Amino acid sequence: MTHHPATESRTQLKTLSSALRKVHKTLVDLETKRFGDPGNAFEHLQLLTSHPQFAWLRQISEVLVEIDERLDDKEQPVDDAAVQSVRKTLASLLGAENSSEFRQKYLDALQESTEVAMAHGELRNRLSQLAPSS
Structure with a gap:
């Protein structure tokens, strides 16, 4: 079996993207629920x-x-x-050393929503499969 690093890297990036999209969707759903009825799809997009x-x-x-x-x-x-690069960006964004408003709202969402926690777990799992390059 031939090993193609570019194909493997593309697959890893797509996998990360998919896991991050799930996190994003669950966070959008949670924030929308907190906000209340956003109206139609266009009004929802305007809010986002x-x-x-x-x-x-x-x-x-x-x-x-x-x-x-x-x-x-x-x-x-x-x-x-x-x-x-994406792994480092996400590690920084989600990491404990990040004391931003994002981090606090993210932690609150993790506590409040099982769906967010599950999506976060999947993303963390995907990230852990990517060993930092030496």
Whole structure:
């Protein structure tokens, strides 16, 4: 069996993206529940992109956009450095040393929602499978 590092890195990045999307969706659902009826899909999108109550979720949205752009870049194959960059970004965002408003709201969500906790566990599991490059 031939080993293709670029294919493996692309798969790892897609797996991370999928796990992060689940976390993001569960957080959006929780924050929407806290907020109340957002109205139609367009009004919900407006809340997500411009209402202060949802602002903290944009940090995850930005990481997802970066991953998508990296996966869509036809000029440059996805390599281990790209995967490690995302791993470091997520470790920093979710890590205990982060004392930001994001971190506090994230911890509150973990305490409040079983769905968030399960999605977080899956993401942490995916991250732990990516050993830091030496």
